[in-house]
Amino acid sequence: MSAATGVSAPPGHRRLYAAARDEGPAAALRALLARHGPHALDGGAAGHAVLPEPAGPVDGRVLRHYPPPAGPVILVRRVPDAAPPAPPDPPALLWIRLGLTAGLRTATLDRLGERASGDGTILMHQLVKAQAAEAYAGELELTAHAASLAPAGATTARLRHLHSQITRTDRAWLRLLGAHGFLRTGPGGVAEVSELLADVYLPAEEER
Amino acid sequence: MNGDARLAALRDRAREWGDQFRAAAPELDRDPDAVHRYLDLPGVRHLSTYGTPREYGGRPLRVGPCAFEGTGAVEHVVVLEELARGDAGLTLAAPGPSMSGVLVDKLADPAQRAEYYTRIVGEPTWTCFALTEPGHGSDASAMETMLRPGADGRLVLSGRKRYVGNAARAQLAVVFARTGSGPLGVTAVLVDTGCAGYRAEPLDTLGLRGAQLGAVTLDDLPVEPERVLGRHLSPVRRGMWACVQVFNRLRPGVAALALGIAGAAHAYVVEQRPAARGAARDRIEELGHRIEATRSLVLRAAAEVDATGDGHLASAAKARACALAEEVTLAGCELLAPAARASHPLLDKLARDARGVEFMEGTRNIQHLNLFPGLRAGRATG
Numbered sequence: 001m002s003a004a005t006g007v008s009a010p011p012g013h014r015r016l017y018a019a020a021r022d023e024g025p026a027a028a029l030r031a032l033l034a035r036h037g038p039h040a041l042d043g044g045a046a047g048h049a050v051l052p053e054p055a056g057p058v059d060g061r062v063l064r065h066y067p068p069p070a071g072p073v074i075l076v077r078r079v080p081d082a083a084p085p086a087p088p089d090p091p092a093l094l095w096i097r098l099g100l101t102a103g104l105r106t107a108t109l110d111r112l113g114e115r116a117s118g119d120g121t122i123l124m125h126q127l128v129k130a131q132a133a134e135a136y137a138g139e140l141e142l143t144a145h146a147a148s149l150a151p152a153g154a155t156t157a158r159l160r161h162l163h164s165q166i167t168r169t170d171r172a173w174l175r176l177l178g179a180h181g182f183l184r185t186g187p188g189g190v191a192e193v194s195e196l197l198a199d200v201y202l203p204a205e206e207e208r
Numbered sequence: 209m210n211g212d213a214r215l216a217a218l219r220d221r222a223r224e225w226g227d228q229f230r231a232a233a234p235e236l237d238r239d240p241d242a243v244h245r246y247l248d249l250p251g252v253r254h255l256s257t258y259g260t261p262r263e264y265g266g267r268p269l270r271v272g273p274c275a276f277e278g279t280g281a282v283e284h285v286v287v288l289e290e291l292a293r294g295d296a297g298l299t300l301a302a303p304g305p306s307m308s309g310v311l312v313d314k315l316a317d318p319a320q321r322a323e324y325y326t327r328i329v330g331e332p333t334w335t336c337f338a339l340t341e342p343g344h345g346s347d348a349s350a351m352e353t354m355l356r357p358g359a360d361g362r363l364v365l366s367g368r369k370r371y372v373g374n375a376a377r378a379q380l381a382v383v384f385a386r387t388g389s390g391p392l393g394v395t396a397v398l399v400d401t402g403c404a405g406y407r408a409e410p411l412d413t414l415g416l417r418g419a420q421l422g423a424v425t426l427d428d429l430p431v432e433p434e435r436v437l438g439r440h441l442s443p444v445r446r447g448m449w450a451c452v453q454v455f456n457r458l459r460p461g462v463a464a465l466a467l468g469i470a471g472a473a474h475a476y477v478v479e480q481r482p483a484a485r486g487a488a489r490d491r492i493e494e495l496g497h498r499i500e501a502t503r504s505l506v507l508r509a510a511a512e513v514d515a516t517g518d519g520h521l522a523s524a525a526k527a528r529a530c531a532l533a534e535e536v537t538l539a540g541c542e543l544l545a546p547a548a549r550a551s552h553p554l555l556d557k558l559a560r561d562a563r564g565v566e567f568m569e570g571t572r573n574i575q576h577l578n579l580f581p582g583l584r585a586g587r588a589t590g
């Protein structure tokens with residue numbers, strides 16, 4: 001059962017979801033590679049890859065490094081004549097990102113629940129409660145939708161919509177985290193890598 | 209020349225400066241210390257003495273036949289939007305009075321002003337405004353940093369501040385601290401950061417990296433009583449009250465920074481997709497209209513601050529502009545997919561920067577809570 005009450009990640013993706021939620025992007029990406037083989041992350045739609053470190057010999061140029069807890073993860077621009085990428089596993093990416101969202105939610109609730117404000121904590125302000133509940137409701141909807149997605153239903157348009165909503169849900173948690181979520185070495189850095197995963201692996205919506 | 213033409217001339221000039229900022233942006237994003245290489249850019253020079261009164265050597269900005277004294281919020285938002293369109297990071301990284309100057313203007317006595325502005329005009333001088341603490345951000349009045357009487361007639365400052373822009377490079381800091389309990393027990397002091405007891409370490413932020421937010425430790429720092437800002441004023445008029453006044457004055461500026469980020473992302477998408485058709489074209493156009501709408505609000509809010517000092521419209525403008533910056537940068541990434549953030553470093557940077565303005569001078573929630581009384585009183589409709 002996922003932390004989003006009542007909704008389970010499908011058995012095949014449960015481990016990825018839990019790794020993302022509990023350990024972060026690098027662990028989840030390693031689990032994906034363990035499951036689908038070493039080229040499972042090579043299929044970035046424009047020739048990029050997001051890889052957990054240590055990545056072994058990289059077939060391309062490393063563009064960026066992301067430190068823990070988001071990483072260690074690297075963004076790679078694969079060499080143009082590298083072997084054609086294996087097709088990515090779109091639902092796996094979705095469950096990894098949803099796991100990261102669940103981790104972000106926990107980090108935010110923990111922080112705001114401890115942060116003094118007036119006579120109580122920030123979390124207990126009505127406005128904050130409502131925003132947290134709204135973000136959570138969005139997450140529940142996304143998780144339910146992802147769980148109900150048949151392979152044929154995972155069209156590019158639907159995946160783009162789901163990923164776009166995951167990003168917006170994460171942004172709601174990030175606003176609640178305050179400036180703490182703006183540090184690279186905290187939950188905001190994890191959300192950054194989550195956005196990068198969608199950016200790199202989702203194809204464009206339409207003919208360009 | 210009428211007011212609109214004056215502002216248009218100012219905007220054109222600031223846009224030229226902003227274009228130079230854009231060229232510096234990638235380097236500053238990688239290495240915030242690179243700001244030292246850009247001190248001679250005209251936009252940086254403008255910011256470095258912005259708002260300095262004439263009696264202390266401040267000089268008006270001349271654009272054609274127009275002179276701008278640097279005292280109005282409207283002219284400042286025009287300049288800030290254009291500079292941030294170039295790079296919000298460099299705009300925040302520039303030396304100069306920035307936030308601290310508004311507080312000095314509000315509270316300082318003649319001797320304090322003379323000392324402060326002499327340093328500002330003498331050489332590029334970074335300043336910072338240290339209010340937020342590790343445990344208290346939105347609820348800044350709960351601050352724990354203390355200013356106590358010391359043994360030798362001096363005062364002693366101790367505590368910690370966090371997320372303070374330019375903290376590690378500032379030569380002068382205004383630091384808020386408690387002298388007693390309650391809202392009247394808050395005061396601000398002018399600190400020379402070269403003093404023993406001041407330590408600031410840069411924080412590794414996701415965006416607005418030029419601003420180099422810092423964590424400050426104040427370790428029994430000695431403060432001369434003459435450095436207490438507003439010491440000639442009643443406790444009611446210094447401390448938190450002054451802080452609120454400063455925020456009212458500065459908020460349209462933060463809105464302008466957010467607007468500049470949104471504008472930059474929009475312009476970039478337009479440039480990258482000149483032949484966009486159908487839904488993509490409609491979306492790009494709509495984002496452009498939204499930027500125009502928010503700009504109108506920001507300008508009105510600034511005019512209101514200039515006319516009355518009232519900050520309600522400014523709260524609305526800040527909340528709207530920050531939401532817009534986030535939305536336009538996210539939309540930009542979607543419109544330039546696939547791999548927009550991986551392939552377009554400028555857009556990636558704008559998407560990161562857009563997240564940071566949300567927290568400056570009060571989050572969206574705090575702006576909405578500020579706005580509500582204005583709504584009830586009918587003030588926000590102008």
Ligand SMILES: Cc1cc2nc3c(=O)[nH]c(=O)nc-3n(C[C@H](O)[C@H](O)[C@H](O)COP(=O)(O)OP(=O)(O)OC[C@H]3O[C@@H](n4cnc5c(N)ncnc54)[C@H](O)[C@@H]3O)c2cc1C
Pocket residue numbers: 115117122125127128175176177178179180182336337338339340341344345346347370371372373416419421564565567568569570571572573574
């Ligand atoms: C780029 C940048 C520049 C900055 N520059 C400076 C600077 O120069 N000097 C300085 O002193 N500080 C600076 N700050 C810090 C900034 O002022 C704080 O981040 C801001 O006040 C919010 O505080 P916080 O981050 O601790 O969030 P918190 O106060 O912990 O808030 C967390 C969340 O709870 C919400 N919340 C809190 N209280 C309430 C409430 N009563 N009702 C409803 N919602 C609430 C907030 O909206 C937010 O979403 C800067 C921050 C950034 C990111």
